[in-house]
Amino acid sequence: QKEVEQDPGPLSVPEGAIVSLNCTYSNSAFQYFMWYRQYSRKGPELLMYTYSSGNKEDGRFTAQVDKSSKYISLFIRDSQPSDSATYLCAMSGNTGGFKTIFGAGTRLFVKA
């Protein structure tokens, strides 16, 4: 079993839709949870960063962490064609110098 599971998609939605992206994990030591957006041939860009359980909102993006279920989500409201990218979840703990483990990434296409 992989430490982090993420559906690679692709996920295709119409413009304006609410997008839900999810990851599950197995390591209960993870405490830091991140979502990255990566455009083709570019490095990942940090979107959201959450410590432990709870919700965090930033503009059209909302990140949720449920440590009891080992499940994290990223919601994108009013999705735009410019949101089309690969979204990677990532997580780390206090051990190993905060070594970060990534999900496979979900490819998202937002159609105009």
Added chain:
Amino acid sequence: GAVVSQHPSWVICKSGTSVKIECRSLDFQATTMFWYRQFPKQSLMLMATSNEGSKATYEQGVEKDKFLINHASLTLSTLTVTSAHPEDSSFYICSAIRDSGGFFGQGTRLTVV
């Protein structure tokens, strides 16, 4: 703005030569940096953890003699791909952790011909 700067952004080299990639943390000190490799349409695979002032920690299956890592200062880590071969062609990315999250460099696309 960028908090981690990586250079060069792309490089083409001949088989058998060595290539050095630099990763710098901007306006913060990073005692630990990470080097990743990413093949097309795949996720990031951790290659090694770079520790300032000590040897890097390599992930299983990564050749430490081929991928030399030097973390000489609190703001700079370098990855040198030695005796590069076409199968080393990939996207290499570094990252550093600060209190607001993990930040990545722009990545280096290496093509070995």
